[in-house]
Amino acid sequence: MASPPLHADIAPLAFLLGTWTGEGAGEYPTIAPFRYGEQVRFGHVGKPFLAYSQRTWSLDDGRPFHAESGYWRHVGDGRVELVLAHPTGVTEIQHGLLRERSLRLASVAMGLTPTAKRVDALERDIDVDGDRLAYAVRMAAVGQALTHHLAAVLVKD
Amino acid sequence: MASPPLHADIAPLAFLLGTWTGEGAGEYPTIAPFRYGEQVRFGHVGKPFLAYSQRTWSLDDGRPFHAESGYWRHVGDGRVELVLAHPTGVTEIQHGLLRERSLRLASVAMGLTPTAKRVDALERDIDVDGDRLAYAVRMAAVGQALTHHLAAVLVKD
Numbered sequence: 001m002a003s004p005p006l007h008a009d010i011a012p013l014a015f016l017l018g019t020w021t022g023e024g025a026g027e028y029p030t031i032a033p034f035r036y037g038e039q040v041r042f043g044h045v046g047k048p049f050l051a052y053s054q055r056t057w058s059l060d061d062g063r064p065f066h067a068e069s070g071y072w073r074h075v076g077d078g079r080v081e082l083v084l085a086h087p088t089g090v091t092e093i094q095h096g097l098l099r100e101r102s103l104r105l106a107s108v109a110m111g112l113t114p115t116a117k118r119v120d121a122l123e124r125d126i127d128v129d130g131d132r133l134a135y136a137v138r139m140a141a142v143g144q145a146l147t148h149h150l151a152a153v154l155v156k157d
Numbered sequence: 158m159a160s161p162p163l164h165a166d167i168a169p170l171a172f173l174l175g176t177w178t179g180e181g182a183g184e185y186p187t188i189a190p191f192r193y194g195e196q197v198r199f200g201h202v203g204k205p206f207l208a209y210s211q212r213t214w215s216l217d218d219g220r221p222f223h224a225e226s227g228y229w230r231h232v233g234d235g236r237v238e239l240v241l242a243h244p245t246g247v248t249e250i251q252h253g254l255l256r257e258r259s260l261r262l263a264s265v266a267m268g269l270t271p272t273a274k275r276v277d278a279l280e281r282d283i284d285v286d287g288d289r290l291a292y293a294v295r296m297a298a299v300g301q302a303l304t305h306h307l308a309a310v311l312v313k314d
Contacts, residue, residue: 085227
């Protein structure tokens with residue numbers, strides 16, 4: 001990433017910038033519980049958004065699990081917008097609020113490719129305390145109601 | 158990017174893998190014509206998708222223009238799916254066909270954050286000949302019908 005001055009519009013999100021690494025646990029009514037390693041990166045290029053990418057892997061053998069990439073926007077008064085693409089053929093638009101270093105986001109639109117498994121809604125909670133980032137994800141998918149799916153704790157590198 | 162074996166499902170898209178750099182020209186009824194530098198990256202992690210990211214910049218001073226990131230899927234019989242996120246608050250789901258080294262894609266769903274400018278549809282043509290990649294993008298946005306928007310020629314690094 002280049003290092004121009006941070007755009008003033010996203011100064012409230014500056015605490016996210018950097019690379020975060022850690023472990024998480026996943027569960028869902030349709031699958032066996034699992035644990036995973038994760039790395040999350042937030043960068044910027046001087047424009048009013050953060051570039052975001054994430055990948056997870058098996059703690060057993062390091063094989064890749066999930067990934068997602070997209071952009072975070074702060075559009076004023078603590079309102080945050082998130083646009084994401086998932087390699088599973090899903091796009092996600094989230095809207096939410098920033099309060100101090102906590103974010104509460106919920107999907108306002110999901111997109112699916114013709115062959116993607118159905119995902120109806122996602123909610124994301126993120127709480128940062130110094131160099132520690134904790135998140136939780138709830139998901140409504142494949143006919144299930146909104147249900148806890150993922151939780152992880154990451155540490156800034 | 159890691160370098161595991163390529164997943165067989167995306168072998169037909171292997172010709173895209175790598176980093177492509179070049180220049181392009183943009184136009185649209187609502188803006189002044191412009192030229193730009195561009196770098197496109199296609200990678201893989203051994204799973205049935207390509208990770209994609211792109212950024213463009215001013216040829217005058219190198220300041221960043223656009224960026225987008227997402228994933229390409231080959232779902233059989235030359236059918237290709239593309240999921241993208243744009244920092245302008247737009248998500249894009251495209252579907253199309255691969256014939257030899259030519260791709261013809263059209264959006265099947267666009268997503269917009271509450272503050273995004275309206276984009277109704279995009280079409281993408283990509284033609285690769287050896288180390289040369291040419292593309293064209295048509296866009297329907299901000300009340301305009303589907304209209305030529307971008308064309309560029311990139312060379313594989």
